[in-house]
């Protein structure tokens with residue numbers, strides 16, 4: 001796949017997908033590491049391996065199956081990415097966010113992002129679910145932004161605002177749902193920070209992020225959210241806290257990807273229920289082809 005992607009490239013992929021499925025999703029869900037089973041809740045599925053979709057990048061990370069699944073969550077039509085693309089895989093940021101603009105062209109209005117993340121906040125526990133209130137896009141601050149290059153006005157403005165990106169109403173609904181599901185004791189709200197990865201943080205880096213007010217750190221999400229916001233989508237995000245980031249030189253523990261995937265499995269059903277109920281409460285009208 002070439003590095004410069006133009007409107008026609010997104011359009012070609014979107015047209016191909018529209019020709020292969022009757023589903024016309026208004027909601028897109030991106031599954032984080034080990035969270036691919038969120039797609040299992042979709043009814044009447046049409047699914048496509050990324051390798052079959054013209055123009056789509058390929059997933060290379062364990063725990064990211066590489067399938068696009070269309071289907072219904074409580075009668076609301078959704079499309080779900082079982083596997084996302086990360087900058088550290090060697091993809092350009094345009095490629096990591098390619099699906100988001102394709103979703104826009106499919107008619108998607110709301111993007112739900114999920115990820116596995118390490119916690120910096122002292123009060124968080126492994127297995128907590130963090131509703132994302134805001135993000136720090138570290139690569140973005142350093143000039144690595146998916147919106148770099150000529151702006152395509154068909155998608156959005158040159159200088160999009162990034163304040164208030166994580167929809168307040170959806171966050172409130174999610175909180176209320178967690179209460180009614182009896183899981184609010186392990187639900188948090190906080191700031192997610194994207195770092196480039198693929199290595200986990202050094203202790204000095206972890207301390208820096210902690211001082212900056214970061215609650216959870218991961219290696220994804222922010223570029224997808226920037227592109228979704230640029231093209232006018234509503235955004236909701238969840239981080240699953242899979243590990244505590246090591247902040248002390250006396251700490252003998254260290255994190256690894258396998259442990260991240262294990263914890264993801266533990267909370268996958270709760271996340272699936274929460275997202276299903278959240279989508280069912282969204283004010284969207286279905287239409288089919």
Ligand SMILES: O=P(O)(O)O[C@@H]1C[C@H](O)[C@@H](CO)O1
Nearest residue numbers: 032033115116219220257260
């Ligand atoms: O796709 P996400 O952000 O959930 O993946 C996280 C960050 C790294 O890709 C990986 C580390 O275990 O999990």
